[in-house]
Amino acid sequence: MKLLYVSTLDHIxxxxxxxxxxxREAGYETHVACQSTRFKEExxxxxxxxxxxxIQRNPLDPRNLVALFALIKIIRKLRPDIVHCHNPSGGFIGRLAATVARTGAKRVYTAHGFHFHPLGGxxxxxxxxxxxxxxxxxLSDAVLTINxxxxxxxxxxxxxxxxxxxHGVGVSTDEFDPATxxxxERQAIRDEFGVPEDGLLISCIGELIPRKNxxxxxxxxxxxxGISGRKNICFVIVGDGTFKSHLLVMAQRWGCGKEVFFAGFRRDTKVILAATDIFVFPSLQEGLPCAVQEALCMEIPVVAQPIRGCVDMLLGLPYRSLDHNMxxxxxxxxxxxxxxxxxxxxxxRQRMIEHYSRPVCVAEWLAIYEKLSPNLPSLSRYREGGAGGGRENQP
Structure with a gap:
């Protein structure tokens, strides 16, 4: 009863x-094959x-051929029941290796947002x-989609x-809980960003790259x-990336450089969200954005582009949250x-608890494993282990 995870990098x-x-709680022996970096021990x-x-993200990198043969050898040695692959390079190489190895392993792939999409070329x-x-x-026995x-x-x-x-990887609704x-702590963040006592904090979180918009x-x-006439609104961008210098120039050129605080990479995003009044997510390409899930868990109303993933989470909530013109x-x-x-x-937050909490999402994946191979550990063992429960979901 072995499960082999295949991905590009350990941070994924x-x-x-x-x-x-x-x-593991359901009874699997778990293995991971990926490129190890600073998260190796974790x-x-x-x-x-x-x-x-x-394994490399660039599918044309010659080192991927080395990774393919190494992975075939690992699969033939371990003889896993399930080979679960992630990300484009890891997904293709992992499934190809499991097919070539011919050990009978079930080949599962999670598409964390296909690289073709409505706004793509x-x-x-x-x-x-x-x-x-x-x-x-x-090359597949099951393909898992998340939107x-x-x-x-x-x-x-x-x-x-x-x-x-x-419903994807899932979000920890226990960790991302405003009660924690x-x-x-909330006031300290608002003081850091200079939010007046009667002011508002509008934030967005993500890597500073072009597609984040x-x-x-x-x-x-x-x-x-210009429209509200209010002078007590603070705007914060949390994250770092190659587009930061461009955005700083744009902010100065548009005359809003003093109003926008570039907070850089932060590890206290939960506290920043707790201090936030409105969360804005302008990204143009996502699978199922974690930042939106975390903001919703922290009971923050979200304004986002009407793109896949965001539509799944926000459509039907009782406020106007999806609009190309935000x-x-x-x-x-x-x-x-x-x-x-x-x-x-x-x-x-209630929507996150019911549909996107980690126990629900873990149970979904285990249920698919069970369907692929009825002799594998059952979903009931996971539930009995106390890690939470799940349900059969319909799209």
Missing amino acids: VRVMLPHLAGA VAAHADGLHHIP KLSNALYRFIEGFAGRF QWDFEEAKKLMPPERVHFT VTPE YEHFLAVVNYIN RDPTLELVKRTHDERKALGRVG
């Missing part, structure tokens, strides 16, 4: 450690075996569709019975400052009272 596997823990603590392979979309379709038809758009597209590219809808942050956030800042929805929330915004946020 790190996000999925609750699934490894859940699999991943190793959640697995029975950690296997370093020189025609050529790149066509290429990624071909690759995903080929791998889904010839409705990917689910529908996957069924067009491969046998529909192999495609499963899940003290009023003093932070120029639109700066446009929101200009609009809110200025008016943000202004609408600015005009609400504090109590009204908190009431909206509580509905978002």
Whole structure:
């Protein structure tokens, strides 16, 4: 009863450690094959075996051929029941290795957001569709999608019975709980960012790269400052990346450099969210964004682009949260009272608990394992282990 996780880097596997823990509680012997970096020890603590392979994100990197043969050797030695692969390079190489090894392992792939998407280029979309379709038809026993758009597209590219809808990796609703942050901690953050006593904090969190669309956030800042007439609103961008210098120049050019605080990379994002009044997420390409999940868990109303993943989480919540033009929805929330915004946020948290909490998501993946191989550890063993419960979900 062995499970082998395959991914590119250990920091990607790190996000999925609750699934490894859940699999161990259900009775699996768990192994991880990836490129080891600074998170090596943390991943190793959640697995029975950690296997370093020189897998690279760039699919054309020649080292991936070395990784492929190393992975075939690992699979033939371990003879896992399930080979669960993640990310484009890890997903393709892992499934190809499991196929070539011919040990009978079930080949599972989680698409954390297909690289073809509604806003993608025609050529790149066509290429990624071909690759995903080929791998889904010839190298997979199950393909797990984490949003409705990917689910529908996957069924067009491969046998529909192999495609499963899940709610992703899951978010720790126990960790991201506003009750775990003290009023003093919340106030310290607001003081750090210079939020007046009667002011508002509007934040966004993510890597500073082009697809995150932070120029639109700066446009929101200009609009809110110009229309609302309020002088007590602070705007914070949390994160670092290659686009930071460009955004700093843009902020100065647009005249909002003094209103926007670039906080850089932070490890206290939970506390920052607890101090936030409105969360804005302008990204144009996501699978199922963790930042939005965490904001909703912290009872913060969210304004986001109407893209896959965000639509799944926000559609149906009782406030206008999805709009290509994010200025008016943000202004609408600015005009609400504090109590009204908190009431909206509580509905978002309840949605996270019911559909996106880690116990629910772990149970979904284990249920798929059980369907693939009925002789493998059952979902009931995971539930009995006290890690939470799940349910059969329908998209």
